[in-house]
Amino acid sequence: MTLLSVEGLTRRFGGLVAVNDVSFTVSEGEILSVIGPNGAGKSTLFKLIGSFLPPSAGRVLFEGAVVSGLKPNQVARKGIVRTFQETTVFKEMTALQNVVVAHQLGVTASPLGTFFSSAAARADERRFRDSAAEILDYLGLGHVKDVEARNLPHGYLRALGIAIALAARPRLLLLDEPFAGMNPEETDRAVAMVEGIRKRGVTVLLVEHDMRAVMRISDRIVVISFGSKIAEGSPEAVRADPAVVEAYLGKDDETIGH
Numbered sequence: 001m002t003l004l005s006v007e008g009l010t011r012r013f014g015g016l017v018a019v020n021d022v023s024f025t026v027s028e029g030e031i032l033s034v035i036g037p038n039g040a041g042k043s044t045l046f047k048l049i050g051s052f053l054p055p056s057a058g059r060v061l062f063e064g065a066v067v068s069g070l071k072p073n074q075v076a077r078k079g080i081v082r083t084f085q086e087t088t089v090f091k092e093m094t095a096l097q098n099v100v101v102a103h104q105l106g107v108t109a110s111p112l113g114t115f116f117s118s119a120a121a122r123a124d125e126r127r128f129r130d131s132a133a134e135i136l137d138y139l140g141l142g143h144v145k146d147v148e149a150r151n152l153p154h155g156y157l158r159a160l161g162i163a164i165a166l167a168a169r170p171r172l173l174l175l176d177e178p179f180a181g182m183n184p185e186e187t188d189r190a191v192a193m194v195e196g197i198r199k200r201g202v203t204v205l206l207v208e209h210d211m212r213a214v215m216r217i218s219d220r221i222v223v224i225s226f227g228s229k230i231a232e233g234s235p236e237a238v239r240a241d242p243a244v245v246e247a248y249l250g251k252d253d254e255t256i257g258h
């Protein structure tokens with residue numbers, strides 16, 4: 001079943017066409033990666049899908065309904081959730097508290113003070129704590145759940161960003177460069193984490209600069225270059241595609257995952 005459809009998405013910045021008439025679909029349960037050289041338009045495409053930026057043309061459909069034009073939080077409520085950057089983690093709170101708060105923010109529009117005052121809310125809070133602990137365990141963060149976020153190493157902080165996103169119970173998780181700046185060991189852990197997320201029934205769309213981890217993890221890959229889609233298919237097909245090799249020309253073979 002098609003979960004997400006990107007139809008003719010285009011975004012211009014003045015005279016520059018950052019994303020140019022890009023179309024693809026993401027099926028339920030899939031891990032689909034969007035890759036492309038520096039400045040290809042990956043981040044812009046990502047922002048368009050999450051509704052952080054309005055398209056100049058085209059649209060995004062989620063479960064058959066148009067979501068472009070909605071606010072990011074409305075899109076999140078429908079089930080499209082992006083990982084949180086380190087800057088949005090509450091540094092003074094423990095890992096567990098961060099994920100509990102993420103649950104609370106996901107269910108109430110009322111101020112937290114009001115939220116905490118009712119008995120029903122207290123029951124919810126217990127439920128959220130259990131759920132938060134389960135998510136942290138699942139992501140291999142159980143042993144650091146009581147550590148303040150500011151004291152967590154970089155890799156853990158990034159994983160915490162994913163835990164916070166999972167608290168919103170996404171149907172589609174958007175991962176922005178999840179492997180950037182990671183050493184091979186950290187990448188292995190992150191790859192296992194993303195595979196684990198899919199096992200929970202969450203579809204994953206990730207944008208990544210480097211093809212190496214993407215080749216291991218993706219069911220399908222969409223390649224963009226200068227804003228346009230130049231290839232789409234299995235990792236093997238994409239790696240062998242002359243247009244992709246051409247787009248990455250000047251990079252060494254390792255960059256395209258050989």
Ligand SMILES: Nc1ncnc2c1ncn2[C@@H]1O[C@H](COP(=O)(O)OP(=O)(O)OP(=O)(O)O)[C@@H](O)[C@H]1O
Pocket residue numbers: 013016017018036037038039040041042043044045209
């Ligand atoms: N807000 C903006 N205003 C003007 N130009 C922008 C804006 N955002 C992105 N661009 C331009 O759009 C093009 C695509 O940028 P984008 O960040 O989407 O590429 P990218 O593939 O994510 O690059 P990288 O891999 O380096 O992160 C670039 O030429 C960039 O300079």
